Amino acid sequence: MIIKGKVWKFGDDISTDYLSPSFGMEEPWEERKKKILHIHEAFTKGWQPGDIIVAGQNFGCGSSRESAPANLKRMGIGCVVAESFARIFFRNCMAIAFPVTICKGVSTAFKEGDILELDFERSIVRNQTQDIALEGTRLHPDLLKIVQAGGILESIKCK
Amino acid sequence: MEMTMAEKALARASGKEYVKPGEIVTAAIDTLMVADMSFYDSYELMIEHGCSDIWDPDRMVVIMDHQFPAQNSAQAEKHRKIREWVKKQGIRHFYDAGVGICHQVMAEKGHVLPGNLIPGGDSHTTTYGALGAASCGIGHSDIAYVMAKGSLWFLVPETIRFILNGKLPKGTSAKDIILKIAGNYSVNVAQYKSIEFSGPLAKELSIDDRMTICNMGVEIGAKFAFFEADDQTMEYLKNRTDQPVELFGPDPGASYEAIYEMDFSALEPQVACPHNVDNVKSIVEVEGIPVQQAFLGSCTNAKVEDLERAAAILKGRKAHHETRLIVIPASREVYLRISESGVLHTLLEAGAMLGPPVCGPCGGLNNGILANNETAICTTNRNFKGRMGNPESFVYLASPETVAASAIEGKIADPRKYLD
DSSP states (O other), X not given: OEEEEEXXXXXXXXXXXXXXXXXXXXXXXXXXXXXXTTTOHHHHHHOXXXXXXXXXXXXXXXXXXXXXXXXXXXXXXXXXXXXXXXXXXXXXXXXXXXXXXXXXXXXXXXXTTOEEEEETTTTEEEETTTTEEEEOOOOOHHHHHHHHHTSGGGGOOOO | OOOOHHHHHHHHHTTOSOOOTTOEEEEEOSOEEEEHHHXXXXXXXXXXXXXXXXXXXXXXXXXXXXXXXXXXXXXXXXXXXXXXXXXXXXXXXXXXXXXXXXXXXXXXXXXXXXXOEEEESSGGGGGGGGGTOXXXXXXXXXXXXXXXXXXXXXXXXXXXXXXXXXXXXXXXXXXXXXXXXXXXXXXXXXXXXXXXXXXXXXXXXXXXXXXXXXXXXXXXXXXEEEEOBOXXXXXXXXXXXXXXXXXXXXXXXXXXXXXXXXXXXXXXXXXXXXXXXXXXXXXHHHTTOBOSEEEEOTTTSOSHHHHHHHHHHHTTOOOOTTSEEEEOOSBHHHHHHHHHHTHHHHHHHTTOEEOOSSOGGGGTSSSOOOOTTOEEEXXXXXXXXXXXXXXXXXXXXXXXXXXXXXXXXXXXXXXXXXXX
């Protein structure tokens, strides 16, 4: 799977309280989506489906709320490439088949607005704007299978 | 092969002799904890995916604590459905609103046993490591999977060890220990790792204190956060469970990715400043910042000992007239015990406003929301921008002692001056 898009940059410790804020939680999606990642004002006003997030350490820290990655998926964000991810967020991404890649050095290799191309299976991250290529951490084959199947619930067969 | 507590728990649950870090195992779940919001969404997902029955209703615990009392009819409607599903599925371990905050209730009601594998629909599920359980938060799809199958994949984590030495100085407690660790080593120190807290001070810490530390294990990234199950653990569980309980600890000679040794004999009260849990300063650096709200509550720090410590400071004193003191004991059991001991009376006399034993203002989910530019000092676990419901407000995290002292002065204050 190749994912390509325009980069929005975020720092370290982007918490689930930013990805899925409690305020306005019960409002309709059209309102709620304006508050996602409220700490980056230009992003909240300018993101487009297909855009990509590049971040620092500990992306998704905080709560177990699955709405954190589910919001990004629903917005049409292509993927998140970060220096590291918080554990529950990472698990939730596997569970709902939202592509995330751990890649050391990514936060310095990209500027906002650069074009990123991710070869998800091979974990190759390219900055097309600056002509840089980085290699991220490959996903464990068992987890890759979950993502390729479309999420963890695709494999439960009760009937 | 010698194994750490995480490795032992995952090896047993996956039916293996031995597991090592980096391996992925499919493990049988001993107990699944879900709170109201996580149960609702997960149950719907399970049904949508064609599964009609929970794998083993006796291994599930459902606790209503996040959105109570309901604020609107939409929430009330969800709660009504949850009660219906609980009946339909024959879930015996159901605690409706008012019993307490999920993690407190899990421990009090004997659902946490040493060595057990207990995922839960809340990130602070790491709390149960205080009793030696391998416990961690998972999201709704993973919960739905567990409800249908009774098992789940786990990556065997590396383990790090914190050796806690020394004797805590007057006016400091468990919260100061975990905030000090976050401040020194950052919120990434345990990322995707299991922690074992050990050493002479760890052995001395009460179960309430161990719970505070393990609760915040997730704030420094941990998957599991363990104390060894020892005599204190046995004593705590004695009248809470009829299941057999065994001591649980790492094998001597187990291997650790890193070992951190710390002495707490000169510990000062610690405060995590906005907007991150590792933005930690000693009390002397932040004294004097005005606070409009002081909150003693949440799954982190609203247990009997926590409220006793706050009451020791508030006794015979009043909360500042420009500061709202909100107190939310973690459970009905805590309420009963502090009402018998007189602590509740002390808190009320000091001007406390009480809430039902639920999550309350911690996550900005129902009440205690701050106005723009207001500041709160809380015994809770997170201070991210907007965490308590308003991104234009400021949240400081501290011990019950520090929150009590700050309530009295209406500004962040050192609790040590109130203790003889």
